[in-house]
Amino acid sequence: MEGRLIQTVFQDQLQNAGSHSEVLFSQRMLLQEIILSAFLLFNQKQRCKSSRCKYSALRCKYSALSNLVTTLLSLPKINISMRPENLLVEIKDFILYITINRPKSLNALNIKTIVELDDVFEEYMYNDDVRGVIITGSGEKAFIAGADISEFADFTPDQGKTMSENGHDTFDKIESYPKPVIAAVNGYALGGGCELAMACHIRIASENAIFGQPEVNLGIIPGYGGTQRMAELIGKGKALELLMTGDSINAAMAKELRLVNHVVPAPELISKCEEILRKIFSKGPLAISKLIQCVNAHYRSGGYVGDSYQTEINQFGQCLETEDFVEGTSAFLEKRKPAFKGR
Numbered sequence: 210m211e212g213r214l215i216q217t218v219f220q221d222q223l224q225n226a227g228s229h230s231e232v233l234f235s236q237r238m239l240l241q242e243i244i245l246s247a248f249l250l251f252n253q254k255q256r257c258k259s260s261r262c263k264y265s266a267l268r269c270k271y272s273a274l275s276n277l278v279t280t281l282l283s284l285p286k287i288n289i290s291m292r293p294e295n296l297l298v299e300i301k302d303f304i305l306y307i308t309i310n311r312p313k314s315l316n317a318l319n320i321k322t323i324v325e326l327d328d329v330f331e332e333y334m335y336n337d338d339v340r341g342v343i344i345t346g347s348g349e350k351a352f353i354a355g356a357d358i359s360e361f362a363d364f365t366p367d368q369g370k371t372m373s374e375n376g377h378d379t380f381d382k383i384e385s386y387p388k389p390v391i392a393a394v395n396g397y398a399l400g401g402g403c404e405l406a407m408a409c410h411i412r413i414a415s416e417n418a419i420f421g422q423p424e425v426n427l428g429i430i431p432g433y434g435g436t437q438r439m440a441e442l443i444g445k446g447k448a449l450e451l452l453m454t455g456d457s458i459n460a461a462m463a464k465e466l467r468l469v470n471h472v473v474p475a476p477e478l479i480s481k482c483e484e485i486l487r488k489i490f491s492k493g494p495l496a497i498s499k500l501i502q503c504v505n506a507h508y509r510s511g512g513y514v515g516d517s518y519q520t521e522i523n524q525f526g527q528c529l530e531t532e533d534f535v536e537g538t539s540a541f542l543e544k545r546k547p548a549f550k551g552r
């Protein structure tokens with residue numbers, strides 16, 4: 210009964226916990242309760258022993274033990290209930306929807322939001338409930354209006370370097386994510402917002418989207434990979450022009466420059482992303498993840514991946530070890546649709 214009470218109280222508390230710090234507080238409280246249950250278990254055992262009532266002793270032990278087990282069983286639920294403060298996160302039909310939710314500052318990316326993004330991507334990297342991701346911004350005006358200027362305005366050079374390093378880590382994680390990630394750009398995608406969109410595998414923009422790297426207006430340069438990814442996507446000359454002038458471009462121009470894959474009316478933005486993801490979901494998931502790795506290898510061949518052609522050769526060979534390969538080729542020969550299992 211005590212265990213059930215503890216579990217109910219903490220589940221309620223966790224479900225109502227709106228912020229990370231509240232969840233941490235609940236975790237601490239839960240640990241205290243576990244220690245208390247363990248103490249009760251020990252204590253009841255002693256008491257029953259002294260009264261020499263074997264039946265009662267057994268019942269007490271059983272009850273204290275069941276309290277402890279029930280409380281321990283509620284532990285994994287903590288992670289499920291953890292809610293980020295600046296993101297809305299939802300999973301529906303194998304799609305993880307992440308919405309940057311700081312509308313008052315046009316979804317500006319502060320450090321906490323980047324940490325939360327990193328955590329969410331990490332959490333679902335190998336979770337079979339998620340086969341692809343859509344990232345968007347809350348409201349109708351902005352995807353992300355850049356890094357949060359009010360936060361880093363008085364940073365020291367070392368703090369700036371750390372901020373940039375951490376942003377790079379998270380954006381690299383997104384770029385090399387083993388599942389397709391689509392940016393649904395629903396308004397301003399400036400500075401870090403444009404950089405986040407560029408780290409995604411595919412970008413779909415609504416007609417009102419605006420892209421740009423206006424950092425030079427603040428006397429700085431992009432710090433989350435913008436100088437590299439923009440040149441990769443639209444070519445060095447045009448990238449340097451946009452980076453040096455700080456000019457913003459509209460969605461039509463972004464499409465012309467191949468910064469975005471498609472431009473659609475705002476109400477169709479998410480459904481267009483879903484349509485693309487569904488098509489990708491019908492293919493072999495392992496092949497998709499290897500494709501992402503191979504294409505990225507070309508742009509990062511100075512790094513650990515080594516020669517990018519060799520990456521493709523190795524990954525192609527590994528594809529032939531998979532059940533999906535057997536299923537795909539058999540389905541073709543048997544004139545039926547393949548049913549890939551990601552194995």
Ligand code: COA
Binds near residue numbers: 355359
């Ligand atoms: N960091 C922190 N706050 C930001 C922000 C950012 N990058 N971008 C917008 N905001 C805040 C504004 O300060 C304002 O807050 P307030 O209501 O408390 O004053 C709120 O969001 C709305 O922005 P506002 O400038 O009033 O909207 P607008 O429609 O007039 O202009 C932008 C929209 C996007 C053109 C303009 O906000 C802007 O230039 N933002 C900065 C873009 C930038 O330089 N990004 C790169 C940062 S490294």
